Amino acid sequence: MTDSVIDYTLYIQTDPARVWQALTDPAYTRRYWGLSFETDWAVGSRMDWVERGARTSDPEQVVLECVPDRRLSYTWHTFTPQWAASAGIAEELRAELAGEPRTRVTYEIEPVGDTLARLTVRHEGFTPGGALFGMCSRAWPMLASSIKTLLETGAPLPAPDAS
Numbered sequence: 001m002t003d004s005v006i007d008y009t010l011y012i013q014t015d016p017a018r019v020w021q022a023l024t025d026p027a028y029t030r031r032y033w034g035l036s037f038e039t040d041w042a043v044g045s046r047m048d049w050v051e052r053g054a055r056t057s058d059p060e061q062v063v064l065e066c067v068p069d070r071r072l073s074y075t076w077h078t079f080t081p082q083w084a085a086s087a088g089i090a091e092e093l094r095a096e097l098a099g100e101p102r103t104r105v106t107y108e109i110e111p112v113g114d115t116l117a118r119l120t121v122r123h124e125g126f127t128p129g130g131a132l133f134g135m136c137s138r139a140w141p142m143l144a145s146s147i148k149t150l151l152e153t154g155a156p157l158p159a160p161d162a163s
Contacts, residue, residue: 003128008140009120014151016069016109016117022147023072023107032146032156041066049077054086060102073106076123076132093131100127103136119144 012019022028026036035051045063049056058078065073077083084094103125110118121144126133146157 004124004126004133006123006126006133006137006140007120008122008144009118010144010148011112012117012119012148012151013115014117016111018151019109019117019119019147020069020072022151028150032150033143039063041072047074047077049083051083052086054080054082056080056083064104065106069109071106071108073104076103076105078102096131097135100130100132101125103132119147 022032024037024041026038030036035049038048038050039045041063043063043066046057046059047061047063049061056077058080061075061078063072063074065071079089079094079097081091081094083089084091089097103123106122106124108118108120108122110120112118121140123136123140126136142157142160150156
């Protein structure tokens with residue numbers, strides 16, 4: 001990790017097809033992330049993020065790469081007032097996030113032997129030291145761990161405040 005790129009790699013006891021499903025199927029993403037993506041996953045297609053009852057849509061929020069079971073990349077979401085209200089984000093922070101450049105997330109999925117998959121998450125394009133980088137560098141380890149836990153045990157990690 002640098003001050004403008006997050007790289008996170010983990011090994012999951014499953015096959016690449018199940019990792020792919022966990023990244024793209026709303027029935028999975030809602031369980032470990034609390035959101036769903038509405039898209040057809042074709043390169044260039046728009047992605048709507050549906051989270052906590054708020055829909056985030058933007059023409060620049062698109063699928064960049066899509067190779068099933070192998071590689072997925074998309075632009076990060078737009079910081080709308082509706083999203084901020086549903087997420088409990090103050091307007092001052094939302095405006096700061098909206099002023100930063102749009103970032104990109106890429107997932108690489110690779111088989112490791114017969115029983116493991118390596119998932120590498122790369123989130124890049126941050127303003128060095130910016131607010132979004134700080135938020136995402138704290139969130140990705142928990143999110144990736146929850147994907148792993150869901151695929152290996154059938155249940156995601158509990159929400160941090162659910163202890």
